[in-house]
Amino acid sequence: MKSTIVKSCTKASSVKREFHNSPLADPYAVVPATGFVRIDQILKLIPVSKNTWWTGVREGIYPTGIKWGHRTTVWKAEDIHQLISELSEVK
Incomplete structure (x- = not known):
């Protein structure tokens, strides 16, 4: 359990460093202020793979999505x- 928490914290701090160095200055250019966004829009701003994103959702690092349809x-x-x-x- 402890190693999972340490691994999660390490991932989160790694993402923070990478995001801080991201060249995108205006997240509103990719993600609107209100409404809904899909994973492809999110991953343009947060430099992780889809697999890492879904792992982070399961572990509570990233917000839980809303099922919009079958897939x-x-x-x-x-x-x-x-x-x-x-x-x-x-x-």
Whole structure:
């Protein structure tokens, strides 16, 4: 259990460093202020693979999506903007 928590924290801090160095200055250009977004839009801003994103959702690192259809999941744009602001904070 402890190694899982350490691994999760390591992943999160790695994503924070990578996001902070991301060349995208305006997340609103990719993700609208309100509404819903799909995974491809999210991954343009957060530099992780789809597999890492879904693992982070299961582990509670990233927000839970809303099932929109049989093979479609969306996330609230507000939740993604909150995640982006948390990841961009330098500690």
